Amino acid sequence: METIKKLWAHRIFRIFCWAFLVLFILYAILVIVRVVHFFNLDKTNAQVEKIHNTKLTMDDVLGTNPPPDPGTLADKTVAGVDANQNGIRDDVELAVFKQYPNSAKTRAVLLQYALALQMETVQPFMNEAIAGEIASKGDRAVFCLSKIVPDGGGVILALEKYGKFISDKQLNTEQRKAKHKNFYSFVKGGKIDDSESCDVDIVKLQN
Numbered sequence: 154m155e156t157i158k159k160l161w162a163h164r165i166f167r168i169f170c171w172a173f174l175v176l177f178i179l180y181a182i183l184v185i186v187r188v189v190h191f192f193n194l195d196k197t198n199a200q201v202e203k204i205h206n207t208k209l210t211m212d213d214v215l216g217t218n219p220p221p222d223p224g225t226l227a228d229k230t231v232a233g234v235d236a237n238q239n240g241i242r243d244d245v246e247l248a249v250f251k252q253y254p255n256s257a258k259t260r261a262v263l264l265q266y267a268l269a270l271q272m273e274t275v276q277p278f279m280n281e282a283i284a285g286e287i288a289s290k291g292d293r294a295v296f297c298l299s300k301i302v303p304d305g306g307g308v309i310l311a312l313e314k315y316g317k318f319i320s321d322k323q324l325n326t327e328q329r330k331a332k333h334k335n336f337y338s339f340v341k342g343g344k345i346d347d348s349e350s351c352d353v354d355i356v357k358l359q360n
Contacts, residue, residue, distance in 0.1 A: 209264055272287045273333055300351060
């Protein structure tokens, strides 16, 4: 009888230990999940703030700090070269100035569009919130493009005339096209205020 009692006590103790171990493991998993969640949330918030604060400047439009020609390095990586660190790929920036040397307004809208496309392809950390913020940047750039079309030509005409020029320069390798396609797999929607679509007040530019 005493042996049976000891056996049952041992079994109950083992069951208790296993139950405690399972609960501990579940608690540890929950803690890890929460830590990862808040870590990713902090990363997301920091990245969204950085994207929100990254804008074209008047110095970029006027070419105050032009980059050197990156040459063959331009297409070595997806990100390319950005020697003057303004968020625009140097070969694309130089192509805009070469194509439109006498129109600051055109450079302003094209460089803003190039900046948005670059964001879409080089983000090191991507999720729906980050993609949405970048998509809004892209939408604003598209609306800004439409502002230089004469006689209210609209967004479609702007994209036909100017957008393709930038997208062909920006997405000029298979790797960049693939990264751009992957970006849109994260985009679920976005909204913009097209009344403030341009980073630079193009009205202040004379040509």
